[in-house]
Amino acid sequence: MSEPVVVAHGGAGRVAKGRLEEHVAGVATAAEAGLAVLMAGGSVLDAAQRTVEVMEADPLYNAGTGGSLTDAGTLELDASLMEGAGLRAGAICCLPPFLHPIRVARGVLDDGRHVMLAAEGAARFAEAAGFERSTEAVMVTASARERLERWREGRVGEGWAGGTVGAVVSDGRGHVAAATSTGGTVGKRVGRVGDTPIVGAGTWADDRSGACSCTGIGEAILRFALARDACERLRQTDAATCAEEAIAAFGERVAGEGGLILVAPDGSVGIARNTETMSHAVARPSGTTSGS
Numbered sequence: 685m686s687e688p689v690v691v692a693h694g695g696a697g698r699v700a701k702g703r704l705e706e707h708v709a710g711v712a713t714a715a716e717a718g719l720a721v722l723m724a725g726g727s728v729l730d731a732a733q734r735t736v737e738v739m740e741a742d743p744l745y746n747a748g749t750g751g752s753l754t755d756a757g758t759l760e761l762d763a764s765l766m767e768g769a770g771l772r773a774g775a776i777c778c779l780p781p782f783l784h785p786i787r788v789a790r791g792v793l794d795d796g797r798h799v800m801l802a803a804e805g806a807a808r809f810a811e812a813a814g815f816e817r818s819t820e821a822v823m824v825t826a827s828a829r830e831r832l833e834r835w836r837e838g839r840v841g842e843g844w845a846g847g848t849v850g851a852v853v854s855d856g857r858g859h860v861a862a863a864t865s866t867g868g869t870v871g872k873r874v875g876r877v878g879d880t881p882i883v884g885a886g887t888w889a890d891d892r893s894g895a896c897s898c899t900g901i902g903e904a905i906l907r908f909a910l911a912r913d914a915c916e917r918l919r920q921t922d923a924a925t926c927a928e929e930a931i932a933a934f935g936e937r938v939a940g941e942g943g944l945i946l947v948a949p950d951g952s953v954g955i956a957r958n959t960e961t962m963s964h965a966v967a968r969p970s971g972t973t974s975g976s
């Protein structure tokens with residue numbers, strides 16, 4: 685048995701130096717909120733969900749409020765979560781404005797009939813489950829509009845997806861879970877689905893290997909099934925090495941840009957990126973560490 689741990693990321697990309705401290709601090713706050721849920725008796729899934737909820741509510745990140753916009757200037761939100769004991773998963777993609785896409789994904793998991801719901805069908809499911817629709821007027825930030833304008837002027841690469849958020853959790857007793865949420869890439873086509881809601885690509889959890897949440901260019905992550913790849917490596921070696929090796933292979937095989945957080949069922953942690961920054965935090969009862 686080892687210490688419980690919550691690991692969070694606030695997205696791989698290029699956060700400007702002047703904003704990095706605040707960006708990292710928000711991730712640490714989220715990880716500590718997730719840990720509080722775990723220490724109060726919540727499940728690893730509850731803790732992963734809570735961690736992501738905190739970042740969805742923070743307009744600094746590309747998830748929930750503050751999410752990146754499509755080429756039509758609309759919000760289409762993707763999220764998923766998974767628990768490693770029963771391999772249960774829930775996901776939504778192209779969800780119109782709802783404050784907490786990860787809660788809707790959790791609703792899909794708990795409902796159990798399907799794993800993923802899309803667009804208007806996901807929205808109708810959410811409403812039937814008691815979630816209120818929000819609006820773009822409430823959830824779209826000035827920063828998201830500026831990112832879209834820069835993209836329209838050719839000043840942001842289409843693939844830029846910085847600020848996706850995610851969490852992985854281990855209870856130190858063999859159980860793991862993962863959760864990820866995003867607005868997707870800036871200027872994406874309406875209807876585009878990235879890696880975040882795809883089980884095995886952006887999110888994976890299996891008590892027999894580990895849990896992983898990915899961030900970066902979704903098309904490459906999808907082609908490489910990065911989250912599952914990283915977890916499968918845990919059968920051979922330690923989490924820190926697996927994270928580095930998975931990102932190296934991802935870069936080499938599909939020219940992928942991004943990062944990941946990884947936790948083994950024994951609570952050991954791996955964090956790796958091949959981008960300039962990836963805000964992250966590791967919260968344990970003995971203390972929190974963070975970095976970028």
Ligand code: GLY
Nearest residue numbers: 868878900901902
């Ligand atoms: N990794 C987030 C996305 O590409 O949508």
